[in-house]
Amino acid sequence: xxxxxxxxxxxxxxxxxxxxxxxxxxxxxxxxxxxxxxxxxxxxxxxxxxxxxxxxxxxxxxxxxxxxxxxxxxxxxxxxxxxxxxxxxxxxxxxxxxxxxxxxxxxxxxxxxxxxxxxxxxxxxxxxxxxxxxxxxxxxxxxxxxxxxxxxxxxxxxxxxxxxxxxxxxxxxxxxxxxxxxxxxxxxxxxxxxxxxxxxxxxxxxxxxxxxxxxxxxxxxxxxxxxxxxxxxxxxxxxxxxxxxxxxxxxxxxxxxxxxxxxxxxxxxxxxxxxxxxxxxxxxxxxxxxxxxxxxxxxxxxxxxxxxxxxxxxxxxxxxxxxxxxxxxxxxxxxxxxxxxxxxxxxxxxxxxxxxxxxxxxxxxxxxxxxxxxxxxxxxxxxxxxxxxxxxxxxxxxxxxxxxxxxxxxxxxxxxxxxxxxxxxxxxxxxxx
Amino acid sequence: xxxxxxxxxxxxxxxxxxxxxxxxxxxxxxxxxxxxxxxxxxxxxxxxxxxxxxxxxxxxxxxxxxxxxxxxxxxxxxxxxxxxxxxxxxxxxxxxxxxxxxxxxxxxxxxxxxxxxxxxxxxxxxxxxxxxxxxxxxxxxxxxxxxxxxxxxxxxxxxxxxxxxxxxxxxxxxxxxxxxxxxxxxxxxxxxxxxxxxxxxxxxxxxxxxxxxxxxxxxxxxxxxxxxxxxxxxxxxxxxxxxxxxxxxxxxxxxxxxxxxxxxxxxxxxxxxxxxxxxxxxxxxxxxxxxxxxxxxxxxxxxxxxxxxxxxxxxxxxxxxxxxxxxxxxxxxxxxxxxxxxxxxxxxxxxxxxxxxxxxxxxxxxxxxxxxxxxxxxxxxxxxxxxxxxxxxxxxxxxxxxxxxxxxxxxxxxxxxxxxxxxxxxxxxxxxx
Numbered sequence: 001x002x003x004x005x006x007x008x009x010x011x012x013x014x015x016x017x018x019x020x021x022x023x024x025x026x027x028x029x030x031x032x033x034x035x036x037x038x039x040x041x042x043x044x045x046x047x048x049x050x051x052x053x054x055x056x057x058x059x060x061x062x063x064x065x066x067x068x069x070x071x072x073x074x075x076x077x078x079x080x081x082x083x084x085x086x087x088x089x090x091x092x093x094x095x096x097x098x099x100x101x102x103x104x105x106x107x108x109x110x111x112x113x114x115x116x117x118x119x120x121x122x123x124x125x126x127x128x129x130x131x132x133x134x135x136x137x138x139x140x141x142x143x144x145x146x147x148x149x150x151x152x153x154x155x156x157x158x159x160x161x162x163x164x165x166x167x168x169x170x171x172x173x174x175x176x177x178x179x180x181x182x183x184x185x186x187x188x189x190x191x192x193x194x195x196x197x198x199x200x201x202x203x204x205x206x207x208x209x210x211x212x213x214x215x216x217x218x219x220x221x222x223x224x225x226x227x228x229x230x231x232x233x234x235x236x237x238x239x240x241x242x243x244x245x246x247x248x249x250x251x252x253x254x255x256x257x258x259x260x261x262x263x264x265x266x267x268x269x270x271x272x273x274x275x276x277x278x279x280x281x282x283x284x285x286x287x288x289x290x291x292x293x294x295x296x297x298x299x300x301x302x303x304x305x306x307x308x309x310x311x312x313x314x315x316x317x318x319x320x321x322x323x324x325x326x327x328x329x330x331x332x333x334x335x336x337x338x339x340x341x342x343x344x345x346x347x348x349x350x351x352x353x354x355x356x357x358x359x360x361x362x363x364x365x366x367x368x369x370x371x372x373x374x375x376x377x378x379x380x381x382x383x384x385x386x387x388x389x390x391x392x393x394x395x396x397x398x399x400x401x402x403x404x405x406x407x408x409x410x411x412x413x414x415x416x417x418x419x420x421x422x423x424x425x426x427x428x429x430x431x432x433x
Numbered sequence: 434x435x436x437x438x439x440x441x442x443x444x445x446x447x448x449x450x451x452x453x454x455x456x457x458x459x460x461x462x463x464x465x466x467x468x469x470x471x472x473x474x475x476x477x478x479x480x481x482x483x484x485x486x487x488x489x490x491x492x493x494x495x496x497x498x499x500x501x502x503x504x505x506x507x508x509x510x511x512x513x514x515x516x517x518x519x520x521x522x523x524x525x526x527x528x529x530x531x532x533x534x535x536x537x538x539x540x541x542x543x544x545x546x547x548x549x550x551x552x553x554x555x556x557x558x559x560x561x562x563x564x565x566x567x568x569x570x571x572x573x574x575x576x577x578x579x580x581x582x583x584x585x586x587x588x589x590x591x592x593x594x595x596x597x598x599x600x601x602x603x604x605x606x607x608x609x610x611x612x613x614x615x616x617x618x619x620x621x622x623x624x625x626x627x628x629x630x631x632x633x634x635x636x637x638x639x640x641x642x643x644x645x646x647x648x649x650x651x652x653x654x655x656x657x658x659x660x661x662x663x664x665x666x667x668x669x670x671x672x673x674x675x676x677x678x679x680x681x682x683x684x685x686x687x688x689x690x691x692x693x694x695x696x697x698x699x700x701x702x703x704x705x706x707x708x709x710x711x712x713x714x715x716x717x718x719x720x721x722x723x724x725x726x727x728x729x730x731x732x733x734x735x736x737x738x739x740x741x742x743x744x745x746x747x748x749x750x751x752x753x754x755x756x757x758x759x760x761x762x763x764x765x766x767x768x769x770x771x772x773x774x775x776x777x778x779x780x781x782x783x784x785x786x787x788x789x790x791x792x793x794x795x796x797x798x799x800x801x802x803x804x805x806x807x808x809x810x811x812x813x814x815x816x817x818x819x820x821x822x823x824x825x826x827x828x829x830x831x832x833x834x835x836x837x838x839x840x841x842x843x844x845x846x847x848x849x850x851x852x853x854x855x856x857x858x859x860x861x862x863x864x865x866x
Contacts, residue, residue, distance in 0.1 A: 023727060029584065035768050036583030132581065138728045140581030147580075148565065148573030148749035150469035151462065277734055280713035294456060295571045295745040298735035301710055302728065312728040316581035327762040335468050 006039045006322050009070040011047040011092060012082035013055045013063075015307030016106060016133070020080065020314050021046060022057040033315075037322035045070045047083075071095040078321050080314060081105040086113055093118060093129075100125045102321040102330070104314055106133035112207035115214060115221030119333035128330045130317035135208045136161050136286040138309030139302040140316060145215035145290075146334065153293040154216040157255040158428065161208040163284035163304040164192045164199035165231050165251040169239070169269075170283050173248055178236040191284055201230035202251060202267040209253035213265050216255055216290065218337035227266035227345055234269050238355065238423045241383070241394050245353075247271035248279045249425065262343040271353050271427040278428075346403030351380070351429070353396055354405070355422035356412060360391040364417045368393065371415070375408040376400070390419060396427065439472045439755050442503040444480045444525060445515035446488045446496075448740030449539060449566070453513065453747050454479060455490040466748075470755035478503045480516075504528040511754050513747060514538040519546055526551060526562075533558045535754040535763070537747055539566035545640035548647060548654030552766035561763045563750035568641045569594050569719040571742030572735040573749060578648035578723075579767065586726040587649040590688040591861065594641040596717035596737040597625045597632035598664050598684040602672070602702075603716050606681055611669040624717055634663035635684060635700040642686035645721065646698050649688055651770035660699035660778050667702050671788060671856045674816070674827050678786075680704035681712045682858065695776040704786050704860040711861075779836030784813070784862070786829055787838070788855035789845060793824040797850045801826065804848070808841040809833070823852060829860065 008024070010017055023029065024041060034040055046058055047067035054060060064070055071079050071092040079096035083089055086109050093103050093110070103122065105111070111118070111134050122129035132142045136159070145154075160166050164186055171182040183200070186192035198204045206228045213219045231251050242249050250272050256264045272279045277299045281287040286304025291297055303309035324330050358364050365384070372379055377400045385392045397405070405424065412418050441457070443450055456462065457474060467473055479491055480500035487493060497503055504512050504525040512529035516522055519542055526536050526543070536555065538544070544551070544567050555562035565575045569592070578587075593599050597619055604615040616633070619625035631637045639661045646652045664684050675682050683705050689697045705712045710732045714720040719737025724730055736742035757763050791797050798817070805812055805828075816827045830838070838857065845851050 019727070023584065029586065032586070033584050035765075038765065138725075139731060140577050143581050144573050144577065147753060148576050148746070150752050151456065151466050151748040152745050153462065153465070275715070277713055280710055282708070292571075292745060294452070294741040296736040296739070296742045298572060298733075300731075300733055302731035306729070308727040309729045312585050312725060313581070315584040319583050320580060327760070329760045329762065332468075332471065 003034060004039045004326055005042060006037065006077045006325060007042050007044045007075050008078050008080055008318065009045050009047070009073060009076040010043060010080045010082065011067045011070065012084070013046055013048045013058060014082065016310045016314065017046065017082040018055055018057055019307035019311035020082065023311050023315055033319070036319040038326040039322045041318065041322060044073070044076060067092050068095060072099070074099070076101055077325060078102045078104060078318060080318065081107060082314065084109070086110045090114065094121060097121045097125055097127050097129065100127050102128040102130070102325065104130045104317040104321060106131070106310060106314060108134040108204070108207040108211060112210040112221055113223040115211065116336060117222065122330070123333050126330055128321045128324055130321055131211070132317045133310045133313035135211050136288055136300070136302070137304040137306060138313050139286060139288065139300045139304065140313065141288045141300045142215060143316070144300065146331070149290070149292065149295065152295050154290055155257050155293055156291040157212050157216050158278060158289040159208065159212060159253040160250055160278060160281050160287045161253050161304065162199055162202070162205045162251060163286055164196065165205070166281065166286070167191045167284045168200070169231060169234065169249055169251065172234070172236060172239045173243065176236065179232065179234060200232050202228045205251060205253045205267045209255060209265050209267055212253065212288065213255040215334050217257060217263060217340065218335055219263065219265070219340055220336045229268040231269050233423070235422065237392070238425065241355065242271050242353070245396065246274050247427065248274060250278060250281070252428070258343045258348070261339040261341060263340045264343050264345065264348055266345070269425050271425055273428070276428065346401065346406065348402050349399045350402065351397055351399055351427035352405050353394070353423060353425045353427055354409070356393045357390050357419040357422055358393055359417045359419065360386055360389055361417060365393070367415060367417060368412060371411050372408055375404045375411070377404050377408050392422070436467060437472045437759055438475060439470065439510045439758060440475050440477045440508050441511050441513055441751065442478050442480070442506060442509040443476060443513045443515065444500045444503065445517070446479055446481045446491060447515065449743045449747065450479070450515040451488055451490055452740035452744035453515065456744050456748055466752070469752040471759040472755045474751065474755060477506070477509060500525050501528060505532070507532070509534055510758060511535045511537060511751060513751065514540060515747065517542070519543045523547065527554060530554045530558055530560050530562065533560050535561040535563070535758065537563045537750040537754060539564070539743060539747060541567040541637070541640040541644060545643040545654055546656040548644065549769060550655070555763070556766050559763055561754045561757055563754055564644070565750045566743045566746035568644050569721055569733070569735065570737040570739060571746050572719060572721065572733045572737065573746065574721045574733050575648060576749070577733065579764070582723070582725060582728065585728050587723055588690050588726055589724040590645050590649050591711060591722040592641065592645060592686040593683055593711060593714050593720045594686050594737065595632055595635070595638045595684060596719055597629065598638070599714065599719070600624045600717045601633070602664060602667065602682055602684065605667070605669060605672045606676065609669065612665065612667060633665050635661045638684060638686045638700045642688060642698050642700055645686065646688040648767050649723065650690060650696060650773065651768055652696065652698070652773055653769045662701040664702050666856070668855065670825070671858065674788065675704050675786070678829065679707050680860065681707060683711060683714070685861070691776045691781070694772040694774060696773045697776050697778065697781055699778070702858050704858055706861070709861065779834065779839070781835050782832045783835070784830055784832055784860035785838050786827070786856060786858045786860055787842070789826045790823050790852040790855055791826055792850045792852065793819055793822055794850060798826070800848060800850060801845065804844050805841055808837045808844070810837050810841050825855070
């Protein structure tokens with residue numbers, strides 16, 4: 001049987017696009033690639049904004065400046081979209097899918113916004129829509145959820161899915177930096193953008209949580225906002241308290257099944273016990289920790305960003321799409337479970353770390369403790385440290401309802417003896433590992 | 434289109450077999466399973482030695498006592514082999530494959546012995562041979578290597594793939610136990626067999642290393658012996674020295690590319706730096722750390738044994754085989770790279786931890802250091818501790834060749850002032866995380 005030839009159109013030639021083209025054209029990899037694809041792979045065009053700028057490792061004759069035309073080319077079997085953004089990117093992907101070409105994308109924002117609709121479009125046209133690189137860069141978590149864990153009931157997913165914030169928090173932990181210093185360092189090293197909002201306010205992590213949730217639990221991807229809290233309020237004193245208490249602070253994305261059909265999806269900083277495998281995820285690394293009903297805890301760790309790691313995820317998808325083409329099939333889209341409903345976040349329970357700056361006067365602690373008690377938030381441990389005329393009170397609570405903690409803090413904020421509320425950060429349990 | 438019905442024959446009803454049958458027949462999972470398989474799945478027989486013993490969760494009318502007849506049944510589409518052993522298990526699998534049925538197995542010993550031949554037989558008959566559960570229980574590492582990393586060049590794999598030895602070493606580390614105590618504890622808890630040889634002498638880990646190597650690098654599976662060293666000689670003092678020096682001792686399986694076509698496969702205890710992700714793999718957990726050329730470091734962590742976790746891996750394979758059946762295709766077997774050759778283990782270099790008990794007399798250290806120097810083994814650090822008339826010398830070397838370390842120890846062993854050589858354990862570098 002002759003080996004079929006498949007033609008690829010690539011949109012975007014940034015770090016990931018260049019690394020992907022270089023991987024695909026590397027002579028020493030051709031045997032493995034043909035073997036993995038059951039086909040020879042040929043790039044017929046790379047769409048870029050400016051075709052006159054030379055791109056290292058890309059044959060200049062391949063550069064084109066019209067991504068829509070590339071997506072529409074009848075001889076492109078697989079469109080590889082690495083440009084990012086939602087508009088007009090969506091129209092390029094739709095154009096390719098409409099005519100039955102498969103699409104491989106790293107676009108988390110677009111998948112979070114309209115992944116269910118795009119997946120349906122792919123299916124209706126007998127094509128694949130694959131997006132391994134959209135979550136946690138080079139870590140093959142998407143395929144694992146779609147295949148190896150397809151028959152498993154997943155109860156919770158905890159992800160460190162944003163390398164920028166993990167780098168910042170790691171520097172605060174290991175070097176004792178405060179947030180502003182660590183952010184500046186991340187910017188200097190190229191880990192954080194000049195405008196770091198998407199990372200530090202957890203927009204990026206939230207999109208990834210939605211994609212993980214769709215595969216782990218079966219939620220639709222149609223741009224629903226989820227509960228989102230970033231790391232800008234995490235202070236050096238919080239990191240320090242956490243370490244003394246046996247924890248490390250991480251920004252986590254959470255997908256959690258609550259009861260039979262309840263669901264919580266959220267991002268927030270959390271205290272992770274030092275013995276939990278996620279606590280050992282340092283620097284810009286990413287990890288996804290999955291708690292399956294029967295599989296028990298599973299964790300994937302790797303580089304969440306970077307041109308080459310992300311390009312290997314794109315390549316895995318391209319080989320998969322190619323094998324499917326060669327055998328005239330395509331993956332079925334993940335199924336959406338219509339019975340799932342978002343639970344009220346106020347009803348969720350957690351252990352909390354709370355920090356208050358109060359006047360260092362007799363009776364203040366009793367007053368504060370009284371407020372906790374009235375709202376049924378019970379205290380597990382307390383630490384008091386004085387500075388001048390003030391004192392800092394740091395509490396770990398027992399398991400408490402979010403709405404009760406919230407009303408506790410509201411009432412504390414009214415007290416004349418409470419100067420400020422410094423921290424309210426959830427604590428993650430166990431880990432089973 | 435009507436959903437096809439696929440028929441399964443199961444051989445073995447131990448922990449994994451029972452957990453698998455229970456998963457497959459759990460009413461709450463039927464929707465997800467049909468969805469994952471693109472088919473309904475029906476068990477037509479479970480082969481056991483004694484059909485009169487009731488098996489929890491298995492309909493007694495399914496029990497049969499002739500595994501070969503079950504494998505030969507024309508209406509069995511997928512044979513699930515969970516009995517273990519190589520003879521007569523091999524004939525059951527061959528019987529099923531010969532008639533074009535797919536086979537899912539957890540049998541590491543059989544795969545290591547004749548995996549290449551069985552995979553070829555499957556391919557020639559248009560069937561799948563899947564064995565996710567044969568390595569690291571519930572961790573979906575096999576599928577990741579076959580699919581997501583198919584186009585990646587893998588330079589090294591380090592695996593903690595034996596839960597029993599990891600439990601023993603973890604207890605020695607966290608509780609200060611000596612080897613015999615920790616082994617007895619593992620036996621009492623059911624983590625170790627009455628005869629622990631397969632685990633502690635690393636026969637089990639060696640089989641898994643061979644399977645990982647076949648997928649990561651492309652070696653054939655035909656029962657070749659690999660370099661194997663177990664944990665029985667690891668002492669409490671070694672664990673203690675490692676901790677003080679910033680390491681933890683683990684039994685690791687290694688697959689390593691050396692140069693273009695050289696290869697080393699081996700199992701041995703190793704000092705792992707505390708900041709390496711593998712150092713955080715505690716108790717009976719398993720983990721596989723993969724160093725890809727472009728992907729960078731990747732790690733999978735999870736439960737390496739246990740009925741339910743292993744059954745989820747078996748289920749992932751069954752769903753995959755079922756989807757393939759439904760679309761009339763099968764996976765191509767991994768390719769064997771005939772250019773690979775085993776390197777001489779004596780040529781490999783590593784940092785070493787060495788421990789000697791010597792007479793506490795003037796001039797002994799100079800004498801010992803002289804031997805190191807003559808064999809070109811250079812010392813990075815040394816610690817001396819005295820007990821009675823003896824002293825213990827603990828060394829970390831610089832990078833040294835295995836044959837030089839070996840000849841150093843041979844000459845040291847001849848010295849009258851050297852009472853015994855206590856430890857010679859390799860040190861793993863970095864981790865990149």
